[in-house]
Amino acid sequence: MKYALISDIHGNLQALERVIEDIAERQVDEIYCVGDIVGYGAQPSECITEIKRICRGSVAGNHDWAAVGKTDIGFFNKEAKAAVLWTSENLDFEEKRFLAELPLKLYFDNAMIVHGTPVAPEKWDYLLYTNRLGAQFAYFSEPICFIGHSHVPVVWTNAYERIPPDTEKPLKLEEGRRYIINVGSVGQPRDGDPRACYSIFDSEKKAVYIRRVEYDIDTAANLIRDAGLPEKLASRLYRGF
Incomplete structure (x- = not known):
């Protein structure tokens, strides 16, 4: 089975639509969203x-x-607070109910999904450094946990390794090794690359692919400005940070 993992869309429809188009070209069986x-x-x-x-x-x-x-x-910082309040005012009852009913964890094909970290996902902590890995792996038993939240694609292993993403070749998952994989951000990347990012997990080939996709940043940024949201939320899309 092939699975697409998408995260941190953040109301960026232009990025999401391009990612959906890219997924459609890759014979993916199922898509999971890693939150935000x-x-x-x-x-x-x-x-x-x-x-x-x-x-x-x-x-x-x-x-x-x-x-x-x-x-x-x-x-939350001031820009994030402003966006939360604006978003809340612009969602209808059914949309709010859908968000309110989203779970903190999901499981599929011997893998787990959480937005922040396996340890206390409701606290929305960030996994940024290898010195925090030991506790994380103790909180799930599956070989792989997919996360988002930091908007930075990266792979962590239970051997305290930090493996940077490589869009040119897949990450081959080793037998006996366990992984925490940040799938990247569709709508607001923060790794210096403004292209939309998502991941594909091939459970038969035991491989993970990091995908980057160009999208119409101008339209996404102008819609943010037209909505009266903070300028920083528009301008950062061009920087990917």
């Missing part, structure tokens, strides 16, 4: 509609639950 469908971008409703249409399942991200009052936004 909304927030930052100007088309949250449209992105929710697409995720409901294409995804086998989705987990909650902090911006998803923030938009429906299920998580504290006290630690």
Whole structure:
């Protein structure tokens, strides 16, 4: 089976549509969302509609639950707070109910999905350094856990390795090795590459592919500006950071 893992769409319909087109060309069997469908971008409703249409399942991200009052936004920066409030005002009842009912964890094909970290996913912690890996692997038993949240694609192993993404060749999963894989961000990459990012997991070939896709940043940025959202949320799309 081939699975596409998409995360951190953040209301960026232009990026999501291009990723969906790319997925359609790769004989993927199922699509899973790793959270943060909304927030930052100007088309949250449209992105929710697409995720409901294409995804086998989705987990909650902090911006998803923030938009429906299920998580504290006290630690959000001012741009994120402004986007959460705007998003909440622009979603209807059914869209809010969908976000509110998203689970914190999902399981498929001997893999787990959480938005933040396996340890206490409801706290929305970031996995950024190898010195935090030991505790993370103790909180799930599957060979692979797919995460998002940091908007930076990267692979961590239970041998305390940090493997940078390589879009030119797949990551071959080794027997007996366990992995935490950040699948990257569709709608707001933060690794210096502004292209939309997602991952494909081939469970038969035991391989993970990191995909980058060009999209219409101008339209996404202008929609953010037209909505009256903070300028930083538009301009950062061009930098990929």
